[in-house]
Amino acid sequence: MKTSEGFKENVVEKKVYETYLSIVEPFKPIRSVRGIVNRLREDFKLIVSEKLVALVVSAFLIGRPVLFEGPPGTGKTEVGYGILTLWAGKKAFILPCSENYDEYRVIGDFHPLMAMKMGFTEESFVPRPLLAALVLDSGVLVDEIRRSSEEFQNMLLDIVDKRRIVIPELKRVFKAKGEGFQVIFTSNPEDIAQGELSDAFLRRVVRIKFTYPPEEVEKEIVKLRLGEDYRLVSEDNIAKVLAVINELRSKALHKPGPADTVAWTQMAAGLAKLRGKRKADIRDFYDAAFSVLLKRSEDEDVVSMVVEKYFKR
């Protein structure tokens, strides 16, 4: 692994290594499908199918970015982050998009005072995550891409397509050196106040749809995430939790995802611990339910009705 010492003349690369190398924490990359699936389960506590990982890896191999689309709480960001991290052997960068996100925030900017003093030089340049990812050969997770502007999407596509970043002020072109620089976008098409993705954007990406997992997988996720605390919840209550979640997915405005299921169960187990119980009972689940499941005031009646149906005290 190179260090900042290796870049005596390339100031930008030196800055990148100084600033970001400690964040990415390099390790040996994993490039096999089964290896990635196993490590996702062990290190990231994620249950991901081999099919999905194979599809993402295939997209990486043919040089296409991936778009994860699906409802909130289905693990898009976590899975994306996990795969990118394992593939590159470095922790991935996450770019949480917003409307005013632009190239200066992701590629780099010039420090105003230094630029006035020295002009647009490498010394006055401040590298940002996307450029850092390209230089460090690390993955980038662009979260909630629909929230960004179309110009920003197009700029990203150009970089991903050609695997290079041009900074005209510095008269420099930064090229990706390895296969580690990959991009995954996440998006939730049902979320409100978001733009549409253009046909040009969609044409270039491989789109993978995320859905709510089947009950047995969701139970497995809960078990994996709770770890030792899983002994605090009974099978019966887990089944009830999953029933509530499933019903709310069809009735409530805010549809709980597997993340909510995990959070609810974790909270119930935590409450049981605080209350000095050996197992979480109906009361613990009932008390924890509203803080996790009730995200919108319009859902108040529905949530209380469904929760009371299964966890009536």
Place this chain on the structure above:
Amino acid sequence: MRLTAKNEILFKEEELVNFLIKLCKELRNKGMPLSISEVENAMKILKTYCSLTGYIKEKEQYMVPFNDFKEVLKAVLAKRVNYESVFEEVLNNFVLKKASLRYKIVRDIEFNLKELRLHYGDRIPVAKVKVLVKNPSKKQAFYTLWKLGVIKKDSRKGVFEIARKEKINSIVSKCVEHNLKDLNKAANYIMLKNIQKCSLRRIKDEKDFYLDSIEDIIRNKLSIEDLPNTKILELSLYAFEKKRRNVSKFLAKILAHRILKAPSEVKTLDSSKLIKVLKEHDLLDSQIIASILNYNPKAVNELIKDYRNTLLETLSSIRLESQRLVISKLFKSPLSKNEIHKIISTANPRALSSLEKIKYNNLNASEQILIKAASKLAKAFEYYRKAFLENNKGYYDMANSVLEEYHNLMKQYSSTIPVHKMSELEKIVTEKIDVLNALLASVSSGMSSNLPYILKIYGAGFQTLHLLKEVYEAAVDDEVKKNILHAASMVVQRLKTKYRSCITTAKRKKTKRKTANMVIRDSIYNVLRFEEKPIVYQERKKEVKVILLVDVSGSMREFAEHAILIASTFTKSISDLIVFREYVVKVPNRILKNPILLVEFLFNLKFGGWTNIALALSEASRRKGRKVVVMISDLKQTVKGYNPLDEAKYAVKGSIEFIVLTPPLHDEAFANELKTLGAKVYAVNNVEDFVRKLAYIFRSS
């Protein structure tokens, strides 16, 4: 590419490409915007996915579970939520329905085998089959399997062989590929393809089977467009011999239709068989006879007996060589004076060479001498021409001796017959002799003194132009050719004047004179800038270009020549003149503007061949700017593999006006479709009507 019983897709790389192209075409039809790069990505990612997951079999075959296959393709092709259902529906249609169709066809084949109590790989003697097919339902089952190719006849061993189970996969694939759901229909379709490929001898050996098959094909309304003429003729003849008149007539009609469209097809056919079939079904009209004689002059022997009157009518429209043969055959049988009159007046002067030895009781001595003299002159011309073209002294000597005979005969004629007593026939023959003299002069250098005479006889019309073309083709000397072109250009100039005068007789719409719109911004700016006299800017009317598409296939000759001359008369209104047949040629403007070049172009233009309207329309659509497209055609697309309607849609969309002028005989269905697209289609009654209409279009544009 197929779905296995374990719901796995089995495919090779090249099959995957075809599959993806077809799938994407279908998805695009359903409104999904898919580019070629996505097809490429889909292929790449599927192959990589199979490699990563180990779904690769031997011999470069991939075998992937259908669900995986679907998910991978969906990731690349269905990018929006609302496209997912469309994608699934189309993919299921493509794969699952095909699999069920495959299963159905195999089941039907096995059902038929069961009915015949046969098994895969069996062999049965021909004699046994003869007994078997006496039962109608078994005959049906047997013939269906035979047509499909499940049963094959081995004539040497005298047995029928039933294919082994592994072998029927390719047969079933063919049926699935063409979405043939019904086994009988599939059998007919495959049989049709077999007839196209098999030899005539095979058809001859199995007449009954092939006749049954073709009858079924016709009954099921399958298109036999691709069946070669030779096979249609043979089958029609066999059907007639076997007293299956309906089949025979149907096939004969197709032949007649094809001959009309492409007369050169006659060359490939046995004329005696062709005439026999067409004659039996009363399909021999003057046009077909002309086509047959043009390409097979010897066919006159079979026609002379029953079709003498038709031959007389068609004489002017057949080629010179055929004319000679027809005339000599006609003169061998007794002819009335009127008939002789008609033959000589309609025949090409050069064809008179075949009248050398005629002796007729109903002609007087002077008429006989004159006709003989004309034939000698025609012969002398041919010898001279050959002598010049081949530089052969022998021909030259022969020409001189024949010419001497001509002079002797003419001396004899002028000494015996006073000029004022000339009969009508003699007048016609004299005119022909004048033309022949002109032709003769054209092959010897430094002539053309007779050209003004020809112009005087025929006037400034197309007849003169055609005659001059003949002289031009006969001439070998460049100087003579130049003189002929000059004379023809004079005729063209006169024809152009006629076209212009034609406009004055055509009704013209009275339109209000429109004032141009004032360009306010520029005018105000001008007022502010120059305080004195302001200039008011007005919008300039944009020029509208007329693109003229002229069909120069054989049937359109008469109209096409006029159209080209009219286009040259109104060169200011026309942007492009495009002539088309199976290919497309843009006539350069300098040719239209220069009468001599125009005449040369007309003389060298070959009418005939196939018609490709689609190509012409696509050429017109490619031209940019505001345009009016005028097409002159009979709307009969004879070149296969093109869709003129699709091109017409573009042409109508891209032009401000799309006008079609058609002769009385045209493809009405296509004309109606053009009308519904918004084109103006005018069917003209005759050439005069056509000239007036076209000239009016140019003038008004």
